[in-house]
Amino acid sequence: xxxxxxxxxxxxxKKIKPKKWKKKILKNIHIxxxxxxxxxxxxxxxxxxxxxxxxxxxxLKKLKALGKSIKxxxxxxxxxxxxxxxxxxxxxxxxxxxxxxxxxxxxxxxxIESIFEAAGFIENPDLSLSKGSFTFDSxxxxxxxxxxxxxxxxxxxxxxxxMPELSRNRYHIEEITLQGMQLNSSRTSGDLIDSRGEGSxxxxxxxxxxxxxxxGKEQVLALIEEHKSNxxxxxxxxxxxxxxxxxxxxxxxxxxxxxxGVEDSIKEIKDLGSRGVPSVSSLExxxxxxxxxxxxxxxxxxxxxxxxxxxxxxxxxxxxxxSMKEEVENLxxxxxxxxxxxxxxxxxxxxxxxxxxxxxxILMTRFxxxxxxxxxxxxxxxxxxxxRSGAEENEGGAKRLAGxxxxxxxxxxxxxxxxxxxxxxxxxxxxxxxxxxxGITSEPDKLEEPVLLTSAWDNGEARMSLDGFLDLKEDxxxxxxxxxxxxxxxxxxxxxxxxxxxESAGAxxxxxxxxxxxxxxxxxxxxxxxxxxxxxxxxxDKDDITTRLLRETVAEIKEFMVxxxxxxxxxxxxxxxxxxxxDKIIKEKLGDLLKDLPSQGAAELEKYIxxxxxxxxxxxxxxxxxxxxxxxxxxxxxxxxxxxxAQVKAYEDEARSRGEDLLKEAEDRARAEAEKLKxxxxxxxxxxxxxxxxxxAKAKxxxxxxAAAAQKAAEEKAKEEASKIKLPxx
Amino acid sequence: MIxxxxxxxxxxxxxxxxxxxxxxxxxxxCLALIPKGNLLWIIIFxxxxxxxxxxxxxxxxxxxxxxxxxxxxxxxxxxxxxxLTMPAFQSFFTTLYNLPVLPWLKFNNTIVMGxxxxxxxxxxxxxxxxxxxxxxxxxxxxxxxxxxKLVKSLKKVPWVSKILSAYNKLSFLR
Numbered sequence: 001x002x003x004x005x006x007x008x009x010x011x012x013x014k015k016i017k018p019k020k021w022k023k024k025i026l027k028n029i030h031i032x033x034x035x036x037x038x039x040x041x042x043x044x045x046x047x048x049x050x051x052x053x054x055x056x057x058x059x060l061k062k063l064k065a066l067g068k069s070i071k072x073x074x075x076x077x078x079x080x081x082x083x084x085x086x087x088x089x090x091x092x093x094x095x096x097x098x099x100x101x102x103x104x105x106x107x108x109x110x111x112i113e114s115i116f117e118a119a120g121f122i123e124n125p126d127l128s129l130s131k132g133s134f135t136f137d138s139x140x141x142x143x144x145x146x147x148x149x150x151x152x153x154x155x156x157x158x159x160x161x162x163m164p165e166l167s168r169n170r171y172h173i174e175e176i177t178l179q180g181m182q183l184n185s186s187r188t189s190g191d192l193i194d195s196r197g198e199g200s201x202x203x204x205x206x207x208x209x210x211x212x213x214x215x216g217k218e219q220v221l222a223l224i225e226e227h228k229s230n231x232x233x234x235x236x237x238x239x240x241x242x243x244x245x246x247x248x249x250x251x252x253x254x255x256x257x258x259x260x261g262v263e264d265s266i267k268e269i270k271d272l273g274s275r276g277v278p279s280v281s282s283l284e285x286x287x288x289x290x291x292x293x294x295x296x297x298x299x300x301x302x303x304x305x306x307x308x309x310x311x312x313x314x315x316x317x318x319x320x321x322x323s324m325k326e327e328v329e330n331l332x333x334x335x336x337x338x339x340x341x342x343x344x345x346x347x348x349x350x351x352x353x354x355x356x357x358x359x360x361x362i363l364m365t366r367f368x369x370x371x372x373x374x375x376x377x378x379x380x381x382x383x384x385x386x387x388r389s390g391a392e393e394n395e396g397g398a399k400r401l402a403g404x405x406x407x408x409x410x411x412x413x414x415x416x417x418x419x420x421x422x423x424x425x426x427x428x429x430x431x432x433x434x435x436x437x438x439g440i441t442s443e444p445d446k447l448e449e450p451v452l453l454t455s456a457w458d459n460g461e462a463r464m465s466l467d468g469f470l471d472l473k474e475d476x477x478x479x480x481x482x483x484x485x486x487x488x489x490x491x492x493x494x495x496x497x498x499x500x501x502x503e504s505a506g507a508x509x510x511x512x513x514x515x516x517x518x519x520x521x522x523x524x525x526x527x528x529x530x531x532x533x534x535x536x537x538x539x540x541d542k543d544d545i546t547t548r549l550l551r552e553t554v555a556e557i558k559e560f561m562v563x564x565x566x567x568x569x570x571x572x573x574x575x576x577x578x579x580x581x582x583d584k585i586i587k588e589k590l591g592d593l594l595k596d597l598p599s600q601g602a603a604e605l606e607k608y609i610x611x612x613x614x615x616x617x618x619x620x621x622x623x624x625x626x627x628x629x630x631x632x633x634x635x636x637x638x639x640x641x642x643x644x645x646a647q648v649k650a651y652e653d654e655a656r657s658r659g660e661d662l663l664k665e666a667e668d669r670a671r672a673e674a675e676k677l678k679x680x681x682x683x684x685x686x687x688x689x690x691x692x693x694x695x696x697a698k699a700k701x702x703x704x705x706x707a708a709a710a711q712k713a714a715e716e717k718a719k720e721e722a723s724k725i726k727l728p729x730x
Numbered sequence: 731m732i733x734x735x736x737x738x739x740x741x742x743x744x745x746x747x748x749x750x751x752x753x754x755x756x757x758x759x760c761l762a763l764i765p766k767g768n769l770l771w772i773i774i775f776x777x778x779x780x781x782x783x784x785x786x787x788x789x790x791x792x793x794x795x796x797x798x799x800x801x802x803x804x805x806x807x808x809x810x811x812x813x814l815t816m817p818a819f820q821s822f823f824t825t826l827y828n829l830p831v832l833p834w835l836k837f838n839n840t841i842v843m844g845x846x847x848x849x850x851x852x853x854x855x856x857x858x859x860x861x862x863x864x865x866x867x868x869x870x871x872x873x874x875x876x877x878x879k880l881v882k883s884l885k886k887v888p889w890v891s892k893i894l895s896a897y898n899k900l901s902f903l904r
Contacts, residue, residue, distance in 0.1 A: 031745055032869050069745035078782045085780070169833030400765060400796075401803040403841030406814040408827040 007060050009067030012041075012051045021049035028070040038066065101125055108139075115380060116151065118142035132163035138180075142187060150187055155180025155425075165413070173418040181425030223339055224608055230338070233331035233609070237616045240324040247321060248626045251314055255633050258307055262637045265303060269644045272296065277654045283666070286659030293652035297645060304641040311634040318627050328613065335609055340602050353587075355580040359530070359562045367526075367566050367573055414443035431459025435466075444472035453482065462489040468515070478516065485512040491532065502554070503540055507532040523569025530562040532582075556585050670718035677714050681707040734793075737786035742867060746784065752860035754784035756853050758791025763799045763806070763845040768836035770846065799845075806844030814843055 011025065021042070029035045041059060042049045055063070095103075104125045112120025123137040140153040156179045162172040228234065280286040418440040426432035435455035441447055450471035457464045468482030491509035513528040537554045560582035567575035688703040689696075741751055757778035764771045778788055799806075814823060826832050836842045875881055884890050 028747075029745055030747055030865075030868065031743075031872075033873060034745060066745060073745070073747050073750075076782050077780050081780050085776070164830060167830035167834075168828065400800050401807055401841060403765070403803075403807050403810065403839045403844075405836075406811070406823075406838045406840065408820070408824045408838060410824075410828055 008051055008055070009064055011067045011070055012063055015045075015048040015050050017047065018044065018049050025070065028073050029066060030073075034066060037062070096129070100127060112141055115384065116141050116144060118144035118147070118151065130163075132161040132166065134159045134161075140185075140187070143184070148187055150182070150185045153180070153182045153185050154178050168410075169415070170410075170413055171416045172413070174420070176418060176421045178421070178423045179425070181423055182427055185427070221608060223342055224605070224612065227339060227342065228612075231335045231609070233328055233335045233613055234616055236324070236331050237328055237613065240321070240328070241616075243324075244321055244624075244627070247317060248630065251317075251630050252626070254310060254314075255630055255637070258310060258637055259633065261303060262307075262640050265300060265644055266640060269296065269300075269647055272651065273647060277651050277658070280655065280658050280662065283659055283662050286655060286662055289655040290652055290659065293648055293655055296648045297652060300641050300645045300648060304638060304645065307634065307638045307641060311631070311638060314631065314634055318631065321627075322624075332606075332609055332613060336602060336606050339605050339609070353578075353580075353583045355560065355562065355582040356578040359564060359580065360576055360578040363528070363564055363566060363578065364573065364576055367568060367576070371568060371572055412446050414441040414446040416442035417447070426457070426459075429459075431457055431462075433457040441472075444476075445474060450476070462486060480515070480517060482515040483513065484515075486510065503538045505535065505537045507536065508534045518567055518569075521567070521569070521574075523567055523574060526566045526568065528562075528564040528566070530564070531559070532562065533559045535559060553585065557582055560585075666721050667718070670714070670721055674711070674714040674718065677710050681710050734786040734790040738784065738790065741784050741786070742864065743872060748861045748864035748868070749857070750783040751787050751864050752783075752857045753781065754787030755791045755860045756856040757781075757783065758788040758793075759795050759856055760849045760853060761788075761792050762795030763802065763849055765839070765841055765845065768839075768842060769831070769834035770836065770842060773835075774849075802848070803841060806848060807840045808844070809847055810840030810842065810844030813847060814838060814840060 016024065025038065026035060029038055041052055041055065041063070043052055044050075051063075101124075104127055105122055108122050108125060109120045112118075112122075119142040120140070122139045125134070125136040127134045135156075135158045136154075138153065138155055139157065141151045143149045143151040156177070158175070158177045160174045160176075162170075162174050165172040224231075278285075278289055280289055419438060421435075421437040421440070423435040423437070424433065433455060435453070437451065437453050439447055439449050439451045441451075444450065450469040450473070453466065453468045453470065455466045457466075464484060464486035466482060466484040468480065468484075470480045471478060487510045489509045489511075491507045493505040493507070509530060509532055511528060511530040513526060515524055515526045517523075518525045535554075535558055537557075539551055539554070560580055562578060562580040562582075564576070564578045566573060685703045685707055689700070692698070692700075738751065757774070761771065761775055761778065764774065779785075813819060823838065827838060837846065
């Protein structure tokens with residue numbers, strides 16, 4: 001029996017009193033039929049309720065199920081659920097120590113990537129729930145439009161939250177310290193924060209950024225460049241250059257040919273010279289040599305005439321081509337006139353507010369830049385706002401009312417408060433800044449002091465300080481008031497004023513400003529007082545009338561003030577008004593100067609056109625040199641022929657001289673023969689006179705006749721000899 | 731949903747306490763009435779989770795009651811507004827509001843406060859109502875149902891009996 005009873009669940013095996021049996025067993029059976037069934041299975045023995053013996057197998061099975069359900073129904077707390085909660089607590093504890101910061105790092109970086117659509121990097125984040133602090137060593141967000149640069153970077157950062165206040169559902173951040181903040185720094189591989197502190201894209205932008213206004217030169221150059229294809233002078237130069245080049249080629253070829261002829265002649269005459277003048281033994285020979293030389297001489301003369309003719313032709317054509325230069329001059333003047341009509345130079349009216357207008361340009365650029373930078377953040381803000389409202393909408397999936405929050409007075413503490421933000425950063429080039437913001441709150445009415453802003457900026461040369469407040473109380477008379485000042489900044493205008501003929505200008509700029517809500521419209525009104533003192537202006541080293549007028553003008557401007565007012569709202573710059581006391585001086589003095597500006601413009605135009613033409617003419621100058629060379633070559637060839645002529649003439653003279661010698665010798669010989677015959681005749685006469693003293697008359701007559709006949713014969717012979725050697729000039 | 735319903739059916743026909751089912755439904759209603767996202771809801775959920783009652787009943791009612799809660803929102807708001815702005819309670823609520831942690835309950839929200847109050851009011855009636863319904867079901871409906879021709883004929887259908895036995899065998903997995 002005992003063995004069988006062992007199969008009955010323990011809860012039914014005990015022998016208990018009826019009262020306790022009802023409480024412990026019967027009350028825990030909630031199915032009426034089961035209750036009845038169990039009552040039937042128990043019997044009262046010795047004032048105890050005992051389970052019946054020898055129950056069938058089916059009954060034991062049902063008893064087992066009922067026993068289980070009775071056990072299950074005991075107690076009010078389920079153990080396994082408590083264990084789950086305990087396990088969650090243990091896991092939270094482990095997570096805090098092992099995975100918290102890793103997951104925070106991953107979460108922040110993923111969040112940055114999703115919001116900014118660019119890489120984010122955070123170094124050593126540490127969240128301490130017990131201290132209520134969050135710190136990290138560095139944070140950088142890549143600029144999605146310029147992947148090699150960061151949108152923003154932070155160095156050591158610490159945020160400390162007031163935990164007791166947090167438990168009162170109030171978010172009080174005691175302090176936010178953000179060090180090493182940099183905008184637009186360069187990204188380096190591995191180290192995403194540019195530790196060198198360089199490379200802000202604006203690094204080259206000085207504090208007073210005056211845009212390049214060298215409009216005169218730029219305007220002229222741009223105009224010339226634009227209308228270059230219409231400039232007749234350049235087109236003409238181009239054509240002339242081509243013509244000159246063809247001419248040069250043609251004449252180079254011609255003179256090359258004549259040079260060959262001249263060289264042949266030189267060689268020929270040289271050979272002639274080396275042979276020397278041949279010896280002549282007779283007047284016939286002498287005549288032959290002289291005739292030969294005359295042949296050379298005639299040939300050289302023809303060659304010379306040919307060369308001279310070519311030279312004359314060359315010079316004539318060259319002169320015609322060179323006269324094109326004069327045409328170029330005329331065309332340059334035409335081009336200047338043409339461009340002059342297109343050149344729009346500032347007139348007197350343009351300098352009515354010269355300084356104001358320039359400062360207006362600068363301020364417009366600068367404030368537009370501020371506005372554009374602020375607008376860069378807007379898409380992210382709008383995205384965040386949209387996702388926030390979307391999330392709020394999603395939260396109310398069951399479309400429930402949000403209800404309203406009844407405000408209960410608290411200890412005058414706002415729900416959200418940042419007590420202090422200490423922000424510092426910058427880089428070596430653009431300077432370093434420190435900013436302190438205190439009292440940012442969602443409920444400004446609960447704070448006596450408004451949000452206070454102070455900041456200082458220093459780049460080594462210039463300093464700027466800013467002080468202000470932001471009063472967001474509902475009954476605030478002035479929402480905000482921010483004043484800033486920057487004393488003694490070096491303001492270098494560079495060649496900004498070159499349009500006025502000023503080489504360079506510099507000043508010491510001190511400015512103060514104020515930013516307040518616009519009294520009548522939406523937006524902010526920024527007023528700015530700029531004092532440009534110790535003005536130093538460098539004028540060109542000239543003494544023309546323009547420079548003298550300019551010197552006289554600027555001598556009166558040692559210091560000038562500029563007052564500006566900018567109205568800016570969410571849609572951009574709505575208004576910009578600038579006034580300067582320098583305007584009056586400029587207007588009066590410089591206005592006169594600008595009367596001459598059109599002529600200055602024309603002169604400027606001419607200067608640049610001439611420079612342009614000069615560069616275009618460089619080709620023709622080379623051609624000119626070649627032409628001159630060709631002219632020289634031609635003359636040289638003519639001179640060579642003349643030299644050859646002289647040389648041949650010398651040979652001819654020598655030959656003629658030798659012929660003359662021969663003639664003289666023949667004459668002498670004939671004369672000596674005549675003398676001899678004369679003497680013989682004299683002797684014969686004397687002999688006849690002696691022989692025929694008697695035969696005086698007869699013999700005398702015969703003798704005289706014989707002598708006369710002999711003399712006549714000698715003379716005729718001599719004449720005949722002489723006539724054989726008939727040379728020109730003899 | 732089907733799983734919850736089958737579990738509830740099993741609980742109805744098993745030897746579980748009628749109060750377990752009733753408190754599960756009452757807590758589900760409670761949680762459905764209170765807007766989520768505040769400490770009060772988390773506390774009530776944690777209590778409900780820890781207490782021994784039918785979890786399936788609680789989760790099913792948590793799923794079924796929100797539309798009813800949306801309909802009740804104006805009532806909850808008005809009730810919450812009435813209580814929260816009652817001058818007599820101002821100092822009490824101010825004290826509560828300035829205590830640590832309690833503001834996280836968001837009790838100063840009219841809907842939360844209204845829901846909380848209506849929960850206090852309705853919890854016991856709901857509990858007893860559903861408890862009584864379970865008792866009545868077990869006493870009168872269940873035996874008749876078990877004896878009904880429909881159930882008997884259904885039990886005879888082979889695939890029904892197979893599904894039931896398979897379900898019983900695999901119920902430990904749930």
